[in-house]
Amino acid sequence: MNHWLAISGMMLLTVLIRASFLVFGQRLAFPDWLNRALHYVPPAVLSALVVPMALAPAGTVDISLQNAYLPGIIVAALVAWKSGKTLLAIVISFVVYGLWRWGFVPG
Amino acid sequence: MSQQTCSSRRALLLEGVRDTVPMLVGAAPFGVIFGTLAIAAGLSSATAIGMSVLVFAGSSQFIGVSLIGAGTALPVLWLTTFVVNLRHALYSATLLPFARDWSLAWRWPLAFWLTDETFAVVEHRFRTKGAQGGQWYWLGSSLAMYGNWLLWTVVGVSLGQSLPGLANLGLDFAMGATFAAIVAPQLKRRPALGAAVAAGVVAMLGRGLPYKLDLMLAALAGVTSGLLLEGLAGRKEQST
Numbered sequence: 436m437n438h439w440l441a442i443s444g445m446m447l448l449t450v451l452i453r454a455s456f457l458v459f460g461q462r463l464a465f466p467d468w469l470n471r472a473l474h475y476v477p478p479a480v481l482s483a484l485v486v487p488m489a490l491a492p493a494g495t496v497d498i499s500l501q502n503a504y505l506p507g508i509i510v511a512a513l514v515a516w517k518s519g520k521t522l523l524a525i526v527i528s529f530v531v532y533g534l535w536r537w538g539f540v541p542g
Numbered sequence: 543m544s545q546q547t548c549s550s551r552r553a554l555l556l557e558g559v560r561d562t563v564p565m566l567v568g569a570a571p572f573g574v575i576f577g578t579l580a581i582a583a584g585l586s587s588a589t590a591i592g593m594s595v596l597v598f599a600g601s602s603q604f605i606g607v608s609l610i611g612a613g614t615a616l617p618v619l620w621l622t623t624f625v626v627n628l629r630h631a632l633y634s635a636t637l638l639p640f641a642r643d644w645s646l647a648w649r650w651p652l653a654f655w656l657t658d659e660t661f662a663v664v665e666h667r668f669r670t671k672g673a674q675g676g677q678w679y680w681l682g683s684s685l686a687m688y689g690n691w692l693l694w695t696v697v698g699v700s701l702g703q704s705l706p707g708l709a710n711l712g713l714d715f716a717m718g719a720t721f722a723a724i725v726a727p728q729l730k731r732r733p734a735l736g737a738a739v740a741a742g743v744v745a746m747l748g749r750g751l752p753y754k755l756d757l758m759l760a761a762l763a764g765v766t767s768g769l770l771l772e773g774l775a776g777r778k779e780q781s782t
Contacts, residue, residue, distance in 0.1 A: 438589040438610065444620045445606055446596040452627045454653035456634035457641055465635050471772065472765050473629045477601065478734045479741040479764025480626055481725035483757050484608065486742030487749055488718035494750070504715055508722045515723035516730075522571040524723035525716070532715050 485512075500539040507532030551678045558682025561667065565659035566690040572600055573691050575720055576607070577698020578705075582716075583611030587699045594695040598655065598688060601724070602626045608717050618757070625761060633661040640673035648677050655684035733775065737768030 456465075489508040490496055498505065511528035515521055573594070580590035585607065593603055602623045609619045633656055641649055660683045668676055729735040741764030748756030 438585055439592070441606070441610055441616055441619055442589060442593050442596055444616065445593070445599075445602065445623045448620060448624045449597050449599050449602065449627050449630070450654050452624070453630045453634055453656040454650065455631045456638045457649045457653040457656070458646065460638055460642070465632065468769065470632060472769055473632055475734065475737040475765040475768030476625060476629060476761065478725055478728045478738045479761045479768070480605065480622070480757070481601075481721045482738035482764065483741040483745035483760035484605065485718055485721045485725065487745050488714060489722075490746060491749060492714065496746075504718060507715055508718050511719040511722040512726040516726040519727050521720075521723045524726075525575070525719050528719040528723070529716070532719070 503532050503535035503540060506535050550675065554675050554678035555682035555685075558663070558667075558679040558684075559686045561663050562659065562683040562686045565663065566686060569600065569659060569687065569690060570694045572604075573694025574698040574701065575716070576600070576603055577695040577700075578702040579604070579698075579717060579720075580607045581699055581702025583607045585610065587703060590699050590702075591692070591695055594692055598691060599627055599630075599657065600691075604717075604720065622757065625758075629658075630656055630661075633658075633665075636665060637661070637668070640668045640676060644677055652677065652680050652684060655688055657687055660684050660687050733768045733771035736771040737764040740764050740767035 485508060489505050490498065492502060492504040507528045510531045511524045513524075514527050515524035518524065576594070577590055580593065580603075581587065585593070590607075593606065597603055597606070605622055605626055606619060609622060634653065637656075641652070660680070663683050664676070664680045667679060725738065729738055741760040744763040745756055745760035748759050750756070751759070
């Protein structure tokens with residue numbers, strides 16, 4: 436894949452969305468349902484990315500001691516949920532992930 | 543231009559910077575993690591930094607890098623970027639009434655720099671203190687966020703390069719843990735939790751669909767569920 440092409444497209448879309456009302460302004464209207472729907476986009480997209488990483492890191496469902504992703508990601512979510520500190524959650528989850536691999540995953 | 547307006551412009555600019563400082567601290571670790579992951583996902587340092595310079599949108603940069611690393615087709619990458627960034631249109635609409643009379647030379651660059659953080663700072667200021675001379679305040683907030691993001695991206699990129707084994711040391715895991723840590727605090731309201739669960743279930747069921755359609759379907763299912771649950775909660779409130 437051409438990374439610069441990918442980035443150019445991302446840039447164009449991002450700036451056009453941000454400029455939508457500010458630059459092209461008054462003529463656009465935002466229906467109320469879309470307004471509310473947008474709040475759910477980040478949790479939906481992020482969960483759609485995270486859940487398969489946790490439950491099926493290699494493509495097939497793996498709920499066993501060998502899957503260190505599952506406890507690691509659960510810990511990341513719990514710590515962030517409790518403390519609200521993203522970086523702390525990532526660091527602690529990395530420790531759990533590392534220890535789990537060391538303890539349960541052969542090789 | 544008189545001396546006085548010149549110094550009041552500088553004062554407004556600096557106030558914008560000052561009010562954005564807490565946001566800078568919050569964004570810094572994400573800049574570092576982004577730079578590190580971008581290198582581990584196979585971007586060159588130029589493209590990794592280029593993404594921060596040109597796109598300047600944290601969450602879609604993270605998701606973009608993970609999709610690029612997985613070899614996703616361009617239309618899917620772009621569609622995801624579009625969906626993830628759509629909330630910025632809302633910010634754009636909210637700030638328009640204040641910016642209506644400013645020239646395009648102001649509105650284009652301020653739009654380019656419109657992040658979640660700058661929106662929060664600027665919207666609060668305009669709502670409580672009015673938008674008089676506000677473009678300088680907004681510019682100050684924007685430049686602070688932009689400079690901060692570029693600085694920490696560069697730090698992350700050099701970290702990623704000095705640890706070339708990082709890709710094997712659980713890049714996938716770092717990505718997953720980051721996403722989980724970002725999403726978890728957003729799930730305290732029940733409709734958001736429902737959106738996350740629905741999206742997660744559909745993503746599991748749809749694994750392996752071509753063009754990452756699973757991601758789009760899951761996002762759609764999540765947003766729909768969130769809206770439905772919100773509607774139900776609203777109705778219950780009205781009836782009690």
